[in-house]
Amino acid sequence: MTTVLTDPVDDPCATGPVPLTAGPATWAAERGTSTAFTFSDHTVSPPRRSSLTWDELARDTDDLARRLRTVAEPGERCAIMLPTGLEFVVGMLAAVRAGLVAVPLFGPDNRGHAERVRAVLEDCTPALALATPAGVEAVEATGAVGRVLALGGTGDELPAPSGAELVDPDPDDVAYLQYTSGSTRTPAGVVVTHANVLANCAQLVDAVGVHRDTNRSVTWLPLFHDMGLVAGVLLPVCTGVSADLMDPAAFVQRPARWLDLLAGAPGTFSAAPNFAFDHCVRRVRDVDLERLDLSGVTALVNGSEPVRPATIERFAERFGPVGFRREAHRPSYGLAEATVFVATGPAGREPVTVAFDAERLRSGEAVPATDDDGARALVSCGTPVGQSVVVVDPVSRRPRPDGAVGELWCRGPNVAAAYHGGGERSRETFEATLADDARGGLPAGPWMRTGDLGVVHDGALFVTGRLKDTIIVDGRNHYPQDLEATAESADPEVRQGLVAAFGVDDRDEGEQVVVLAVRRRRDEDGSAARTVRRAVSSEHGVPVREVRFVPPHELPRTSSGKIARAACRRAYLADAGALR
Structure with a gap:
């Protein structure tokens, strides 16, 4: 029987959130002197906290929007090239309020991503960019921006406010372009409308x-990333919750800073990729635990990359004694093409992990294992909220039955309609249709192809991997994250989250596996590489061509920090020295 996970959303306007452009003024009228956003600056000692009330946010947003209208017309793109902070929040909201299409990006000096910045700017051709005073020259040097304005200076360099009326957008007007992180392909700008934002915020409110009155958002995620932007800026503006922001570098240096903000008041919620939870377990000291009380944390959404069962257990074991409740850990699934959020487990329930027969799973069947040997544990991402997900055979376009692995296709009011510029890639992703003779009562389309593989088991969604990352050896599917987990466990010196496994085609031997990893210490005699090679080969039954240890900065990653396996593979095959 074909299984589709569906949860129709009510009218988003009736479920609580208000439109993005109306948010600042709405909450200023209701709670003007209350704090809207706070930023903790850890580049100074002691850390400096600066805030904006809802009154100040509405005033600053409206003022900057009128200034932007002096130099740009509605519908033109405005690149937000500012670091995490209050200037980013005001700049992003002002661009949207002015009727411009915001393009959230990292600054031009972001190490290792200069080429990506240039590629994105050339793709979206912004008429305007907002940068720090120190970053203006670098943005201008790209030659891809019409005009650059500096925020965070004296303000004297900004144009005078326009007298033009600021018109409320239609729901189908474009709010911003969310450029994908590009873990398996070249980044593309997802066209996110005001209706998409409102719908996804309503879905998150429900989930x-x-x-x-009772919740507060906390994030250290970069605000140019879909999860950081929605959880840290858009959801607070649409719902009226306050938000605490922190720079990603501050979290990486001392993850206890994130937990300090979470413990600061009851009702806090946050979102982070799986590696962040492991980072907390490894780096938060016993002395830090003495001041923490995490009993008031409402939800920690774990998403953006595969959620590992061991991570959930380690985090609960480490932080349970200071009040963290297992049911507050919320494994989830989402992607930029759906604004950000798709599915999660029900509130108030602990995460669900199922051990599946690994051999059957490689053959495309999800069958619970009868013993621990040969089992692969997967964490459930629950069910979709306010949208539909169906598991599909990507070749035949026929829905798969419960327990069969296939590509996840999504449909809902939060799902975007295209990539910027359209083209074949956009049509392939957003205009998928189910085979007429197999869809039953499901709509033919359009469906959005996620590129992710998953399965429905006992009414819940389990994500198994990326379609384009799958390594096929002797007709069996191997998911790279499984091979990477084995490599990490085989050698304690291998750094968690800094491993890439991919397949290469040897014309004599067929498909073989290559493992690139970051190790804390040099492998002087090659014994560590041999240990990892034996572990991966024996546990997964795959031929391993090479295990190579590389410095951290030479392992390609996306702008959001995820391992870019496709880029790793390309560099390895080019053998140009980038990974030697």
Whole structure:
């Protein structure tokens, strides 16, 4: 029987959130002197906290929007090239309020991503960019921006406010372009409308239980990333909850800073990729635990990359004694093409992990294992909220039955309609249709192809991997994250989250596996590489061509920090020295 996970959303306007452009003024009228956003600056000692009330946010947003209208017309693109902070929040909201299409990006000096910045700017051709005073020259040097304005200076360099009326956008007007992180392909700009934003915020409210009187958002994620932007800026503005922001570098240096913000008041919620939870377990000291009380944390959404069962257990074991509740850990699934959020487990329930027969799973069947040997544990991402997900055979376009692995296709009011510029890639992703003779009562389309593989088991969604990352050896599917986990466990010196496994085609031997990893210490005699090679080969039954240890900065990653396996593979095959 074909299984489709569906949860129709009500009218988003009736479920609580208000439109993005109306948010600042709405909450200023209701709670003007209350704090809207706070930024903790850890580049100074002691850390400096600066805030904006809802009154100040509405005033600053409206003022900057009128200034932007002096130099740009509605519908033109405005690149937001500012670091995490209050200037980013105001710049992003002002661009949207002015009727421009915001393009959230990292600054031009972001190490290792200069080429990506240039490629994105050339793709979206912004008429305007907002940068720090120190970053203006670098943005201008790209030659891809019409005009650059500096925020965070004296303000004297900004144009005078326009007298033009700021018109409320239609729901189908474009709010911003969200450029994908490019873990398996060249980044593309997802066209996110105001209706998409409102719908996804309504879905998150339903899933997490957000209320402006009882909850507070906390994030260290970069605000140019879909999860950081929605959880840290858009959801607070649409719902009236306050938000605490922190720079990603501050979290990486001392993850206890994130937990300090979470423990600061009851009702906090946050979102982070799986590696962040492991980072906390490894780096938060016993002395840090003495001041923490995490009993008031409502939800920690774990998503953006595969959620590992061991991570959930380690985090609960480490932080349970200071009040963290297992049911607050919310494994989830989402992607930029769906604004950000798709599915999660029900509130108030602990994460669900199922051990599947690994051999059957490689053959495309999800069958619970009868013993631990040969089992692969997967964490459930629950069910979609306010949208539909169906598991599909990507070749025949026929829905797969419960327990069969296939590509995840999504449909809902939060799902975007295209990539910027359209083209074949956009049509392939956003205009998928189910085979007429197999769809039953499902709509033919359009469906959005996620490129992710998953399965429905006992009414819940389990994500198994990326379609384009799958390594096929002797007709069996191997998911790279499984091979990477084995490599990490085989050698304690291999750094967690800094491993890439991919397949290469040897014309004599067929498909073989290559493992690139970052190791804390040099492998002087090659014994560590041999240990990892034996572990991966024996546990997964795959031929391993090479295990190579590389410095951290030479392992290609996306702008959001995820391992870019496709880029690793390309560099390895080019053998140009980038990974030697």
